Amino acid sequence: MMKITICIGSSCHLKGSREVVEGLQKLIARDGLKDKIELAGTFCLGKCQTGVNVLVNDERFSVSPETVEEFYSSAVLPRLK
Amino acid sequence: MRKFDTKVQYLKYKVLRAVARHAWKGDLLEKLIDIPKEIVPGGTPTMRCCVYKERAILAERVKIAMGGDPTNPNVIEVIDIACDECPASGYSVTDACRGCLAHRCEDVCPKEAITFDEQHKAHIDKQKCVNCGRCAQACQYSAIINRKRPCENACKIKAISMAEGGEAKIDNSKCISCGACVYQCPFGAISDKSYILNVIDMLKKSSGNEKYKVYAVVAPSVASNFTYAKLGQVISGIEKLGFFHCVEAALGADMVAYSECKELAEKGFLTSSCCPAFVDYIKKSFPKMAQHISHNLSPAATIAKYMKETDPNCKIVFIGPCTAKKMEVRLDRVRPYIDSAITFEELQALFDSRDIDITTLGESALDNASYFGRIFARSGGLADAVAEALKERGIDFDLKAVSCDGIEQCKAALLKAQVGKADGNFIEGMACVGGCIGGAGCLTHEAKNKADVDKYGRQAMEKTIKDAISVYNIGKDAE
Numbered sequence: 149m150m151k152i153t154i155c156i157g158s159s160c161h162l163k164g165s166r167e168v169v170e171g172l173q174k175l176i177a178r179d180g181l182k183d184k185i186e187l188a189g190t191f192c193l194g195k196c197q198t199g200v201n202v203l204v205n206d207e208r209f210s211v212s213p214e215t216v217e218e219f220y221s222s223a224v225l226p227r228l229k
Numbered sequence: 230m231r232k233f234d235t236k237v238q239y240l241k242y243k244v245l246r247a248v249a250r251h252a253w254k255g256d257l258l259e260k261l262i263d264i265p266k267e268i269v270p271g272g273t274p275t276m277r278c279c280v281y282k283e284r285a286i287l288a289e290r291v292k293i294a295m296g297g298d299p300t301n302p303n304v305i306e307v308i309d310i311a312c313d314e315c316p317a318s319g320y321s322v323t324d325a326c327r328g329c330l331a332h333r334c335e336d337v338c339p340k341e342a343i344t345f346d347e348q349h350k351a352h353i354d355k356q357k358c359v360n361c362g363r364c365a366q367a368c369q370y371s372a373i374i375n376r377k378r379p380c381e382n383a384c385k386i387k388a389i390s391m392a393e394g395g396e397a398k399i400d401n402s403k404c405i406s407c408g409a410c411v412y413q414c415p416f417g418a419i420s421d422k423s424y425i426l427n428v429i430d431m432l433k434k435s436s437g438n439e440k441y442k443v444y445a446v447v448a449p450s451v452a453s454n455f456t457y458a459k460l461g462q463v464i465s466g467i468e469k470l471g472f473f474h475c476v477e478a479a480l481g482a483d484m485v486a487y488s489e490c491k492e493l494a495e496k497g498f499l500t501s502s503c504c505p506a507f508v509d510y511i512k513k514s515f516p517k518m519a520q521h522i523s524h525n526l527s528p529a530a531t532i533a534k535y536m537k538e539t540d541p542n543c544k545i546v547f548i549g550p551c552t553a554k555k556m557e558v559r560l561d562r563v564r565p566y567i568d569s570a571i572t573f574e575e576l577q578a579l580f581d582s583r584d585i586d587i588t589t590l591g592e593s594a595l596d597n598a599s600y601f602g603r604i605f606a607r608s609g610g611l612a613d614a615v616a617e618a619l620k621e622r623g624i625d626f627d628l629k630a631v632s633c634d635g636i637e638q639c640k641a642a643l644l645k646a647q648v649g650k651a652d653g654n655f656i657e658g659m660a661c662v663g664g665c666i667g668g669a670g671c672l673t674h675e676a677k678n679k680a681d682v683d684k685y686g687r688q689a690m691e692k693t694i695k696d697a698i699s700v701y702n703i704g705k706d707a708e
Contacts, residue, residue: 154703156597156700156703157474157476157597158464158474158475158476158477158593158594158595158596158597159593159594161594161596161597161690161700162594162690165700166691166696166699166700169699169700170699187703188703189539189700189701189703190539190540191444191474191476191536191540192473192474194473194474196594
């Protein structure tokens with residue numbers, strides 16, 4: 149099971165963490181990966197400048213609402229295999 | 230720069246700041262007995278009969294700043310020697326009595342409590358007087374006044390009386406720890422116990438948030454406090470004290486509104502559970518109504534519970550306007566989530582104990598909640614949020630909210646509801662007048678505070694409750 153943790157602290161929230169969450173939820177549903185990916189929220193990863201911060205397991209990525217799809221295909225899908 | 234409403238608050242702040250300074254330094258136990266002398270170095274007394282009494286009282290204030298009397302379960306405590314033993318409440322005749330012939334006062338008194346001395350001046354027999362006030366209305370010289378002890382007058386639920394020695398006494402079986410008396414006593418003889426030492430200890434032992442993270446859950450009434458700086462600077466200040474991150478209690482309020490509206494629609498009648506003093510009031514004085522209290526945790530406890538689920542090792546400190554919160558965090562159902570609670574007054578003391586001038590800091594973001602979560606801070610906001618949540622969830626329920634502004638209105642509404650004659654189907658109870666923005670732990674209490682909160686509400690990025698709480702449902706299937 150892969151765990152994706154999205155920062156929902158104030159700074160990331162203002163940069164669009166809700167859209168990032170919604171984007172990921174849609175993509176995961178589209179590909180039927182609900183059983184393989186667990187989504188979670190956290191308040192602040194201490195790297196507010198690079199938000200929206202997202203952890204794939206323990207690896208940190210910087211994502212924005214515009215780059216969700218790219219992040220999903222380049223960072224999430226390859227790590228599932 | 231005016232930070233407080235009264236000099237009593239300022240004095241309390243000076244004590245808190247001194248205690249905090251030594252605690253950060255680690256020499257509190259050695260310097261403890263010197264603190265009164267630090268604050269009143271000597272010379273001419275400015276508050277009491279002599280500097281020695283001033284220092285004796287300060288020693289008691291230091292004790293309260295360090296958590297107070299551990300044998301007293303209440304967080305609100307009387308400092309016996311600070312109490313000026315104001316004259317007993319009730320009507321009395323002043324020097325303005327001219328000793329007239331008419332004796333209207335005597336004629337209107339239903340209890341024959343008024344007599345006259347050799348100079349024909351009126352006297353009231355306290356044994357007979359029932360404080361109806363008719364004599365005061367009748368006197369053409371306004372010579373009869375109604376004296377009220379400020380503490381007893383502040384306590385609308387009558388939990389304060391006079392002890393045998395004349396000092397104020399709190400009946401813990403009635404007291405709801407709202408802190409009205411704390412704010413109103415002109416001598417500062419009643420105080421809320423402080424847990425700043427727990428918070429400092431928690432921050433120190435976290436080793437810079439390495440061992441565990443310390444989060445602050447900040448109440449939305451922050452918008453009407455620290456108005457000498459920007460909100461973002463207050464948040465920076467909290468982080469500078471050593472907190473890892475601030476989260477809005479208002480996000481918890483959004484969550485509460487969302488689930489409360491459903492509970493209300495299912496049960497048909499509900500009293501709110503957001504204000505800990507109001508909940509305590511129902512339990513103590515209207516036990517039969519307790520079954521109608523919403524099952525929701527308070528907003529702060531709701532968000533704290535969520536945070537502890539995402540990070541079980543973290544510590545959470547509530548920062549707000551509320552003295553009753555200090556009681557709430559001890560409840561079995563809240564204790565696992567909130568580790569400590571401090572007031573805005575205490576936060577100001579903590580800032581200054583570290584010489585943090587927040588006006589010089591950059592701004593940090595604080596944006597988790599919606600407009601509706603944020604307006605919980607003022608009377609009527611909770612009912613507005615429940616109405617919005619009903620709409621957003623498409624629940625068909627005819628909400629008739631009774632927004633009670635202050636404990637007197639709460640009492641009136643509960644008395645009616647108790648006999649099945651409630652004016653509505655949802656009682657929003659706020660013990661403090663104005664709502665949380667009138668809380669005893671606020672730095673200031675001003676008319677424009679409500680406008681400050683509404684403005685802060687409108688600044689929220691999320692416009693709906695659903696959007697604000699969507700983060701809370703990550704990983705859960707949406708309802």
